[in-house]
Each structure stands twice: as C-alpha cells, then as structure tokens.
Amino acid sequence: MKPSLKTIAEQAGVSKTTVSFVLNGRGEEKHISTETQRRILETAHRLNYQPNHLARSLSTGRSYTIGFVVPDISNPFFGKIARLVEAYAEELGYSVMVASTGERADKERMILEAFKNRQIDGVVLAPSSGESIKYTSDMPLVCFDRVFSKETGNTVDVNNQETAFLLTERLINKGHRRIALISLSSFLPNIAARIKGYQEALEKNNLNLDERLIKDIDEKEKNRDVVAAVSELLAMEEPPTGFLFLNNVLAAQGIWTINQLFPHLADSLHFASFDNLDLFDFALPKVTSALQPSERIAQESVKMLMHQIEHRHAMNGVCFSTTIIDR
Amino acid sequence: MKPSLKTIAEQAGVSKTTVSFVLNGRGEEKHISTETQRRILETAHRLNYQPNHLARSLSTGRSYTIGFVVPDISNPFFGKIARLVEAYAEELGYSVMVASTGERADKERMILEAFKNRQIDGVVLAPSSGESIKYTSDMPLVCFDRVFSKETGNTVDVNNQETAFLLTERLINKGHRRIALISLSSFLPNIAARIKGYQEALEKNNLNLDERLIKDIDEKEKNRDVVAAVSELLAMEEPPTGFLFLNNVLAAQGIWTINQLFPHLADSLHFASFDNLDLFDFALPKVTSALQPSERIAQESVKMLMHQIEHRHAMNGVCFSTTIIDR
DNA sequence: ATCTTTTACTAAACCGGTTAGATGACAAAG
DNA sequence: CTTTGTCATCTAACCGGTTTAGTAAAAGAT
Numbered sequence: 001m002k003p004s005l006k007t008i009a010e011q012a013g014v015s016k017t018t019v020s021f022v023l024n025g026r027g028e029e030k031h032i033s034t035e036t037q038r039r040i041l042e043t044a045h046r047l048n049y050q051p052n053h054l055a056r057s058l059s060t061g062r063s064y065t066i067g068f069v070v071p072d073i074s075n076p077f078f079g080k081i082a083r084l085v086e087a088y089a090e091e092l093g094y095s096v097m098v099a100s101t102g103e104r105a106d107k108e109r110m111i112l113e114a115f116k117n118r119q120i121d122g123v124v125l126a127p128s129s130g131e132s133i134k135y136t137s138d139m140p141l142v143c144f145d146r147v148f149s150k151e152t153g154n155t156v157d158v159n160n161q162e163t164a165f166l167l168t169e170r171l172i173n174k175g176h177r178r179i180a181l182i183s184l185s186s187f188l189p190n191i192a193a194r195i196k197g198y199q200e201a202l203e204k205n206n207l208n209l210d211e212r213l214i215k216d217i218d219e220k221e222k223n224r225d226v227v228a229a230v231s232e233l234l235a236m237e238e239p240p241t242g243f244l245f246l247n248n249v250l251a252a253q254g255i256w257t258i259n260q261l262f263p264h265l266a267d268s269l270h271f272a273s274f275d276n277l278d279l280f281d282f283a284l285p286k287v288t289s290a291l292q293p294s295e296r297i298a299q300e301s302v303k304m305l306m307h308q309i310e311h312r313h314a315m316n317g318v319c320f321s322t323t324i325i326d327r
Numbered sequence: 328m329k330p331s332l333k334t335i336a337e338q339a340g341v342s343k344t345t346v347s348f349v350l351n352g353r354g355e356e357k358h359i360s361t362e363t364q365r366r367i368l369e370t371a372h373r374l375n376y377q378p379n380h381l382a383r384s385l386s387t388g389r390s391y392t393i394g395f396v397v398p399d400i401s402n403p404f405f406g407k408i409a410r411l412v413e414a415y416a417e418e419l420g421y422s423v424m425v426a427s428t429g430e431r432a433d434k435e436r437m438i439l440e441a442f443k444n445r446q447i448d449g450v451v452l453a454p455s456s457g458e459s460i461k462y463t464s465d466m467p468l469v470c471f472d473r474v475f476s477k478e479t480g481n482t483v484d485v486n487n488q489e490t491a492f493l494l495t496e497r498l499i500n501k502g503h504r505r506i507a508l509i510s511l512s513s514f515l516p517n518i519a520a521r522i523k524g525y526q527e528a529l530e531k532n533n534l535n536l537d538e539r540l541i542k543d544i545d546e547k548e549k550n551r552d553v554v555a556a557v558s559e560l561l562a563m564e565e566p567p568t569g570f571l572f573l574n575n576v577l578a579a580q581g582i583w584t585i586n587q588l589f590p591h592l593a594d595s596l597h598f599a600s601f602d603n604l605d606l607f608d609f610a611l612p613k614v615t616s617a618l619q620p621s622e623r624i625a626q627e628s629v630k631m632l633m634h635q636i637e638h639r640h641a642m643n644g645v646c647f648s649t650t651i652i653d654r
Numbered sequence: 655a656t657c658t659t660t661t662a663c664t665a666a667a668c669c670g671g672t673t674a675g676a677t678g679a680c681a682a683a684g
Numbered sequence: 685c686t687t688t689g690t691c692a693t694c695t696a697a698c699c700g701g702t703t704t705a706g707t708a709a710a711a712g713a714t
Contacts, residue, residue, distance in 0.1 A: 004700055015664045020702060031661050053445040054385045055700035059669045063381065065424070065445070074410040076403060083401040083427055090426070095445060097392070098425045099417070100410055118380040118392070118422060252605055259609030278579055279606040282586030331670055342694045347672060358691050382670035386699045 003047040012036075012043040019044075023051070057119060065095045066305060067115040067123035070145075071103040071219075077248060077275050077292070078126065081144075084298030085124055092306060094121070103186060103219045105129035112136050122305045128188075140308035142301045146190045153314030156301050160190045163290045163322045164197025165204075167272040168244055170288050170326060172205050174270055176242030178213060180233050182226065182254060183246050185216035194246050194274065213240050217250060226253040227261070234262055241269055248275035248289075255283045276325060290322040330374040339363075339370040346371075350378070384446060392422045393632060394442040394450035397472075398430040398546075404575060404602050404619070405453065408471075411625030412451055419633060421448070430513060430546050432456035439463050449632045455515075467635035469628045473517045480641030483628050487517045490617045490649045491524025494599040495571055497615050497653060499532050501597055503569030505540060507560050509553065509581060510573050512543035521573050521601065540567055544577060553580040554588070561589055568596055575602035575616075582610045603652060617649040 001007075005023075009016045014036060021030045022040045032040075043049075057063040068085050070078040086096045097115060101108040108128050112135050115123060122140030125132060130148035133141065144156040171179050181198050184191050195214075202209050215229035233240055245251035251273035258266050269285040276291040297320060304315050328334075332350075336343045341363060348357045349367045359367075370376075384390040395412050397405040413423045424442060428435040435455050439462050442450060449467030452459060457475035460468065471483040498506050508525050511518050522541075529536050542556035560567055572578035578600035585593050596612040603618040624647060631642050 005702095006700080016701085017664060017666095017703080018662085021663095024702085031663085033662065036662080050440070050444050052385075052700050054381050054390065055669090056702075057669095058379075058381045058385055058671085058700080059702045061669080072410060073400070073413065074403070074406040076401070076406070079401040079403070079406040082425070083399060086400065086425065086427060095424050095441065096426070097422050098409070098413065099423070100413060113377070114422065117377050256605065256608055278583065279610070281583055282610070283606070332672095333670075343671080344673080344695080345693060348693095351672090358693085360692065363692080379670050382699090383672075384699095385670080385701085386672045388699080 002052075003044075003049045004052070007047060008040065008043050008049055011047070012039045014040065023049075061119070063119045063121055064093055065097060065118070065120050066302075067112075067120050067125075068096050068098045069101060069108065069111055069115070069123055070098075070126040071101050071128055073098055073100045075249060076277065077294075080294045081298045081301075084295055085302055088299055088302040092302070101128055103128045105131055108132055109135050112139075122309050124301045124305055128186075140305055140312075142305045142308070144297055144301045146188050147317065148189055150317050153316050154304055154308060155317035156297055156304065156320070157190065157317070158292050158297075158320050158322050160193035161197040161200070163274065163324070164194040164244070164246075165201045166197075166324055167274075167288060167290055168198050168201035169205070170324070171242035171244065171270055171272050172201065172207065174242070176240075176270060177207060178210070178238060178240040179207070179242040179244060180213045180215065180240035181244050181246070182229060182250050183214060183216050184250075185218050191246055198244055212236070222249060223253055226250055227257045230254055230257045231261065234265065243269065243271045243285075245271060245273040248273055248277045251275075251287060251289075252277060252279065255279070255285065255287070258285055274322075280325070280327065286327045288327050289325050291325055292322055293320050296320055329379075330376045331379065334374060335367065335370050335376055338374070339366045341367065350376075388446070390446045390448055391420055392424060392445070392447050393629075394439075394447050394452075395423050395425045396428060396435065396438055396442075396450055397425075397453040398428050398455060400425055400427045402576060403604065404621075407621045408625045408628075411622055412629055415626055415629040419629075428455050430455045432458055435459055436462050439466075449636050451628045451632055455513075467632055467639075469632045469635070471624055471628050473515050474644065475516055477644050480643050481631055481635060482644035483624055483631065483647070484517065484644070485619050485624075485647050485649050487520035488524040488527070490601070490651070491521035491571070491573075492528045493524075493651055494601075494615060494617055495525050495528035496532065497651070498569035498571065498597055498599050499528065499534065501569070503567075503597060504534060505537070505565060505567040506534070506569040506571060507540045507542065507567035508571050508573070509556060509577050510541060510543050511577075512545050518573055525571055539563070549576060550580055553577055554584045557581055557584045558588060561592065570596065570598045570612075572598060572600040575600055575604045578602075578614060578616075579604060579606065582606070582612065582614070585612055601649075607652070607654065613654045615654050616652050618652055619649055620647050623647055 005016045005019050009019045018032060019040050021027055022032055022037050027037045066089055068082055073079060073082055089096050099111040105128050116139050124142050126145040127143050142154045147155040147157045183195060199209060217225040245254055251271060266284040271285045271287040273287055273289045276289045280287040280289050300318050307315050332343045332346050336346045345359060346367050348354055349359055349364050350371060354364045393416055395409055400406060400409055416423050426438040432455050443466050451469050453472040454470050469481045474482040474484045510522060526536060544552040572581055578598060593611040598612045598614040600614055600616045603616045607614040607616050627645050634642050
C-alpha cells in the first residue's frame with residue numbers, strides 16, 4: 001500500500017495538516033516544533049513517501065503540466081523544439097504532454113479541449129488555424145512558428161518575410177534568374193509572409209513574377225506532390241535554376257527528387273530552404289538555408305507561458321532573426 | 328465558473344450521483360428514468376459541462392495517461408515512434424507525456440518516479456540501463472529498442488544480431504575486405520547484439536577481426552567523435568573501405584565527415600547503417616541500411632502496455648525483423 | 655493577577671469526481 | 685395482509701492532498 005499523508009500522520013502521531021505543512025517546507029512559518037518536524041520527516045523518509053500529484057493538483061488547481069501541441073512531433077524542426085521545451089519545463093518542475101494535430105484544425109481543437117480537461121496549466125502551440133485561441137478561452141497559451149494575430153500577444157516567431165527575401169536574393173546574386181517557389185497550399189501566416197518575401201525580392205531585382213514557377217504542395221501528400229512539382233518545373237521550356245522551398249521537409253524531398261530523377265542537373269541547380277537540416281551540409285544541389293534559433297524559440301515560449309500562468313496577462317510577441325547559412 | 332457535477336445536479340434537481348451515472352452512460356443500468364436522463368443531459372449540454380479529468384483519475388486510480396520515455400525525442404527514430412505511439416494511444420483515449428533521458432540512468436530514474444507520482448497508467452520506455460525496471464516496481468512498463476532482460480516480458484525489439492550480420496555480409500559481398508565498425512561506448516544490449524553480428528559475419532567469411540577497425544563513440548560527443556574516428560580510420564596504412572554504423576545518427580555524421588573532409592573518397596567507400604533516414608536515398612558514400620518497422624514497434628508497444636494495464640500480467644516479448652535496403 | 659499574544663497543533667471543509675449501501679414507493683408473490 | 689423484489693434516487697464515504705478557521709497552553713505585557 002502506498003503511504004499517504006494520513007499514513008504518516010498516524011505513524012508520527014500528528015494530524016494530516018501538520019504533515020502537509022512540514023512536507024511543504026512551511027513548518028517554520030506554521031510554528032511546528034523542531035522535534036515534531038524531525039519526526040515527520042523521518043517517518044516520511046522511512047516510508048518512502050511520494051506525494052500524489054493528482055490529489056495535489058485537484059486541490060490547488062495547478063497540475064504543473066503543460067501541453068506541447070504541433071502539427072507533427074516527428075518533424076525534426078518540432079522534435080528539436082520539443083526536446084528543448086521539455087528540458088526547460090522540467091527545470092521548472094513541469095511535465096510535458098505532447099500531441100500532433102496533423103495540421104488539422106478539428107483535431108487541434110479536440111486535443112486542446114482534452115488537455116484542458118486534464119487541467120493542464122498551459123499550452124505551447126504551433127497552431128494550424130486561427131481558431132485555436134477560441135477553444136482555449138482562459139487557458140494560458142503561447143503560439144509559436146505560426147502567428148495568426150499579433151494582437152493577443154504571447155507569440156514567438158521569426159522574421160519570415162525578411163528571411164524569404166534574403167534567401168531569394170542569395171539565389172539571385174548567384175546568377176539565377178528564374179526562381180521557383182515550392183510552397184504549401186494550406187493557409188498559414190508564416191507561409192504567407194515567406195511568399196511575400198519571395199515576391200518582394202523578385203520585384204526589387206526587376207525579375208518578373210512567373211506564376212507558373214510557384215507550386216503549392218498539399219500537406220497530406222507532400223512527398224508525391226514535391227516530386228510532381230519539381231518534375232513539372234524542370235520540364236518547362238525555360239526551367240528554373242533556383243528553388244526556394246518554404247520548409248525543410250519540402251526541401252529534403254526536393255533534394256531526393258533531383259538525386260533520383262534528375263541527377264545530371266544536381267550541379268546546375270541551387271536550392272534555398274527555410275529551417276536547417278544536417279543533410280544540407282553535403283547535399284546536392286547545394287542548399288542555402290535559414291536556421292531558426294530553436295533554443296531561443298523554445299526558451300522564450302516556455303518563459304512566456306510561465307509568465308502567463310503566474311501573472312495571468314499576456315506578454316508582447318517576440319520575433320527572432322534567422323541565421324542564413326550560405327552554401 | 329466551470330460547471331461541475333454539483334452544478335448540474337442542482338440545476339436539474341437531482342443528486343450528484345444520479346448525474347454521474349447518467350453522464351457515464353450507466354443510466355439504464357441504474358434504472359434512471361428517461362425523463363430524468365433527458366433533463367440531466369440537457370442541463371449538461373446547456374452548461375457545456377466538461378468533466379474534470381483529475382478528479383476522476385483521483386477516485387478511479389486511472390489517469391488515462393501514459394509516458395513515453397526515450398533518450399532523445401528529437402532523434403528521428405524516436406520522434407517517428409513518438410508520433411505513432413501518440414496516435415495509437417489517442418485512439419484508446421489516452422494522452423501521452425514525453426520525456427528525454429539524455430541516455431542518463433539517473434535522469435531516467437527521476438523521470439519515471441515523477442511520472443509515477445503523476446499517477447500515470449504505464450510507460451513505454453527505451454531504457455538506458457537495466458536498472459529502470461526497479462524504480463517502476465508495480466507500474467506497467469514496456470521496454471522497446473533496448474531489451475536488458477527478456478525474462479520479465481513486455482519487450483519489443485528487432486533482430487539486432489542477425490541484422491548486423493546481414494549488413495556486414497552485404498559489405499563483404501560488395502568486395503570490401505576491411506570493414507570498420509562505428510559503435511557506441513555505452514553498454515546497451517541492442518548495441519552489444521549488433522557488435523556480435525558484425526563479428527559473426529567477419530568470422531563466417533574468414534576475415535580476421537582487426538580491433539583497430541572498431542571505434543567506440545561517446546554519446547555526449549558523438550559529432551566530434553565520429554569525425555575523429557572516421558578520420559583516424561582513413562589515415563591508416565591499410566584503411567577500411569566498408570563502414571558499419573550502429574545507428575542512423577552515427578551514419579549521418581559519418582556521411583557528413585566524408586563529404587566535408589574526404590570528398591574524393593565518397594565513391595570508393597560503402598556504408599551500412601542501422602535505421603533508415605531519407606537522406607540515405609541519395610547520400611554518398613552509398614548507404615545500405617536496415618529499416619526498423621516503426622509502425623509495428625509503436626503499435627505493439629502500446630498494445631502490450633494496454634494489456635498490462637488491463638490484466639496486470641506481462642506478455643511475452645516480441646521481436647520484429649528489419650528490412651534491409653540495399654544501395 | 656489579568657489580558658493579550660504567540661506557539662504548536664488540529665478538525666473539518668474543500669477540490670470534483672466515483673461508488674457502496676440505504677431508502678421509500680410501488681408491484682407482484684405467498 | 686405481510687413479504688419480497690424492482691425501480692428510481694439519494695446519502696455519505698472515499699480518493700489524497702490543501703487550507704481556513706479554530707483551540708488549548710504557554711509566554712509576554714500591563
């Protein structure tokens with residue numbers, strides 16, 4: 001039988017209350033005598049007492065658990081942040097529940113409500129839609145990676161538009177005149193900003209925007225769609241030589257496509273991609289990438305969430321800069 | 328104010344008990360009249376009642392939460408399994424708490440105890456030591472990837488020794504006579520089995536085992552150590568031409584090393600590695616890899632855990648076969 | 655010597671559910 | 685006409701903590 005406060009109370013000959021005070025380090029404050037404190041601590045130790053976290057949470061209303069909800073935890077970008085969020089949260093005595101939404105708003109909603117009913121203290125979320133904030137009502141929430149509205153605060157992201165602009169310019173500066181954009185069909189604010197940055201760079205460099213060079217990939221069928229998109233682009237009479245991929249998964253699949261189907265073109269093309277991957281270091285075509293500061297994103301997200309949990313009011317959104325790795 | 332059973336009871340003019348029965352679908356069984364049931368359901372719906380999961384868990388002793396504990400959730404192998412475990416668990420109404428141990432037994436112990444105090448129903452664990460089972464005592468536990476003892480049951484792994492044997496033989500069949508082994512210095516049963524398979528293959532093919540071709544990598548410094556190991560090996564007077572890497576992270580770093588420091592050798596070497604990575608499809612040196620069946624590992628782990636949660640006795644361990652992808 | 659404060663500790667309510675056992679009403683059986 | 689059984693519902697205890705509002709005794713102040 002697992003010992004409870006009651007067990008200790010009986011064995012130490014005091015009340016539950018006293019035991020609770022002492023074990024929570026409030027012994028002095030509550031004027032519990034040194035001898036009694038000693039006896040209680042000794043008993044607790046002897047019985048190897050471990051408090052029941054659920055019971056505590058139920059009465060305090062704090063579960064010391066946060067949620068980490070992203071489209072796909074197996075995506076290396078989110079996996080890395082998960083690891084870091086978990087580490088920071090643990091330092092603060094929090095555990096982390098994770099869930100993947102598959103980029104589906106309905107599933108996201110279900111997950112958030114399930115977590116809320118589990119009395120989670122707050123959620124770090126990479127939202128798939130602008131609706132999510134509604135379902136969480138009063139639960140502390142920090143959105144990262146995708147920011148649907150800056151107004152509510154509590155957001156962490158990067159300078160998407162500027163980064164896309166710079167990535168595109170790098171390709172232009174390397175002499176590429178026709179630059180394809182491999183984007184996503186679902187509406188996400190970070191993606192929208194990146195598209196803008198791409199357009200802006202073309203405009204500034206007096207390259208006209210050819211709509212045929214822009215391909216939208218369906219999230220659910222990305223692997224198949226990227227192969228099709230790249231193949232179509234390379235089959236054009238005037239094919240692009242520079243490619244901007246709006247995230248690492250798309251770029252990885254793009255590299256795969258070239259290597260499997262167009263290996264002879266690997267040297268003549270140049271890629272640019274959001275997010276870094278280790279493989280970009282040696283992949284062909286060469287990939288210039290924009291590294292997002294995972295550590296800072298994770299740390300800031302947790303910090304912001306803790307702030308809201310403690311103080312119940314939002315902090316201003318934070319926007320980090322990416323680091324462009326030229327290859 | 329969030330509505331509770333009490334709120335509904337008051338508004339519907341019945342007792343908490345009756346509400347509890349009805350909302351748990353035990354209305355018929357408990358002979359609650361149709362009219363009362365209707366009224367209760369209507370009230371619950373009107374107030375948008377959501378049960379407090381903590382309170383329920385406290386009284387039933389079931390939290391419908393499981394833990395997923397691995398060395399590093401950002402490792403793609405574990406990330407993929409995490410995603411799948413999460414999906415299967417969700418289907419069964421469970422949430423998942425994740426934690427990374429950093430391959431440290433002490434941290435693993437802390438995590439397991441913290442989870443236990445959170446009244447988790449069970450844990451899916453990739454253990455870093457043989458000790459973990461002790462700290463979980465009566466908590467349902469399934470170990471995957473690393474199996475320290477088959478005797479206790481509840482284990483899921485793959486045919487490590489045979490796979491290593493086959494991978495090594497592939498290298499031999501491709502004409503490589505000197506085959507390096509990039510291993511890990513920490514003792515893990517899966518790694519030990521893989522080393523055995525390597526030795527067995529050399530022996531069977533009458534190649535003598537050159538200890539200098541075996542390099543142990545320190546988990547904490549893998550990136551640095553792999554570069555050093557590969558560089559040393561290639562600097563030998565009679566350097567190896569085949570390399571067996573005991574996991575995907577090591578192999579990825581090996582590929583990086585060749586591409587950065589020895590690009591002229593990329594074509595003459597051949598790698599073999601445990602676990603698949605997308606980048607193996609186009610990386611040079613070519614990589615023959617052993618794909619582990621993530622879906623089946625995840626599904627079986629969850630199934631096994633659920634079995635133990637329900638029936639409180641262990642199932643026999645399961646061992647899956649890998650799929651070798653020749654490149 | 656009496657009043658006030660401090661010390662050391664406890665009883666009981668509470669968090670929000672679940673559940674064993676009781677209860678009163680009514681119908682069928684003996 | 686009592687007994688037994690079923691129906692419909694409720695009371696109260698319980699899960700294991702936290703916390704408010706005490707209380708009795710000892711110490712300090714007037």
